[in-house]
Amino acid sequence: MTLVPTFATPPGFLGLPLRTEAPGIAIAGIPLDLGTTNRAGAREGPAAIRRASRMLVDGAHPTTKVDPTTLPLADIGDFSLALGDLARSLELVEQQAAGFAHLVALGGEHGITLPLLRALAKRVGAPLGLVHFDAHLDTWPESFGQRFSHGQPFFHALEEGLVEPKRMIQIGIRSPTDPAVMDWTRDRGVTVISAIEAHEAGPAAVAARIAEVVGQGPAYLSFDVDALDPAFAPGTGTPEVGGLATWQVQAMLRRLPGLDFRGMDVVEVCPAHDVAEITALAAATVAWEYLCRPA
Ligand code: MN
Ligand code: MN
Numbered sequence: 001m002t003l004v005p006t007f008a009t010p011p012g013f014l015g016l017p018l019r020t021e022a023p024g025i026a027i028a029g030i031p032l033d034l035g036t037t038n039r040a041g042a043r044e045g046p047a048a049i050r051r052a053s054r055m056l057v058d059g060a061h062p063t064t065k066v067d068p069t070t071l072p073l074a075d076i077g078d079f080s081l082a083l084g085d086l087a088r089s090l091e092l093v094e095q096q097a098a099g100f101a102h103l104v105a106l107g108g109e110h111g112i113t114l115p116l117l118r119a120l121a122k123r124v125g126a127p128l129g130l131v132h133f134d135a136h137l138d139t140w141p142e143s144f145g146q147r148f149s150h151g152q153p154f155f156h157a158l159e160e161g162l163v164e165p166k167r168m169i170q171i172g173i174r175s176p177t178d179p180a181v182m183d184w185t186r187d188r189g190v191t192v193i194s195a196i197e198a199h200e201a202g203p204a205a206v207a208a209r210i211a212e213v214v215g216q217g218p219a220y221l222s223f224d225v226d227a228l229d230p231a232f233a234p235g236t237g238t239p240e241v242g243g244l245a246t247w248q249v250q251a252m253l254r255r256l257p258g259l260d261f262r263g264m265d266v267v268e269v270c271p272a273h274d275v276a277e278i279t280a281l282a283a284a285t286v287a288w289e290y291l292c293r294p295a
Helices: 042-056 086-097 110-124 153-159 179-187 195-201 203-214 246-253 278-291
Strands: 025-030 073-078 102-107 128-133 163-173 191-194 218-224 260-267
Touching: 025 042, 025 086, 042 102, 042 260, 042 278, 086 110, 102 110, 102 278, 110 128, 110 153, 110 218, 110 260, 128 153, 128 203, 153 163, 163 195, 163 203, 179 191, 191 195, 191 203, 195 203, 203 246, 218 278, 246 278, 260 278
Parallel strands: 025 073, 025 102, 102 260, 128 163, 128 218, 163 191, 218 260
Antiparallel strands: none
16 A cells, blocks of 8 residues: 555556556547537546546455556556547547557547547457447437537447447437437447436346346447536536436446456546536546456
8 A cells, every 4th residue: 555645646547657558458548529519628538537536546446346556557648649630630549549458548529439449349350349328329420510529439330330239238318319310329229228217227227237238248338427417527518417426337337247348438528617526536436447347
């Protein structure tokens, strides 16, 4: 146990020193927000999540007893991006992600998930199972004429065969949407659980459904922080009321030890709209829950 107080923790995620290579799991910031459709500012997310993660360094996970600082884990800093160029930035994300066996990405906007899934599906050599927490479907074919904004990552992931639709589940969905987009998503075979359904069923039932849908085989976790209610995550670009509580997400994630996750991201933290680091701490905690899941 370290003698350094939490407030003096070095600036890497969980106080990890910044390195260029990762022995096992790489933590990477991806400070992109060019594809946001409402409030911008998720480019500041990685730094805020790292800063908030210092609350998580003074012990092991209370339930799984995993101390993430004992894992083969490195913070490799932030990915390089092309300033002002969304398409080129997405290419750069894919290229850089290809160099890591297991990536935990700190966003940044949700558009980064498409190149992350492209890199991972190529590495795994098969379509992935997907656990997607979000207020939004993110399967719109376009948003305001833009085909690669943060509203499209899973449209393309499904179209490109990166994700197996019958092994994909979305939890927390509740935004206004085009009914045709919802129909398209469900017709593909994707399981959609609205926020109200999740509230009424409870975390244990939702976790059981996630495990059933994703089943065996390589899987990915994509966590849009706006899946949480604005009371628990005000610092985000497209907030929607009626969302999940942070404890509900923890209660779900702790019930998924059997899934074969090969990577994850937590996205859409927008610190300029945050209050008292609530959102950044929630995002850091979701990544920490992922890292601390039992083997
Ligand atoms: Mn999203
Ligand atoms: Mn969203």
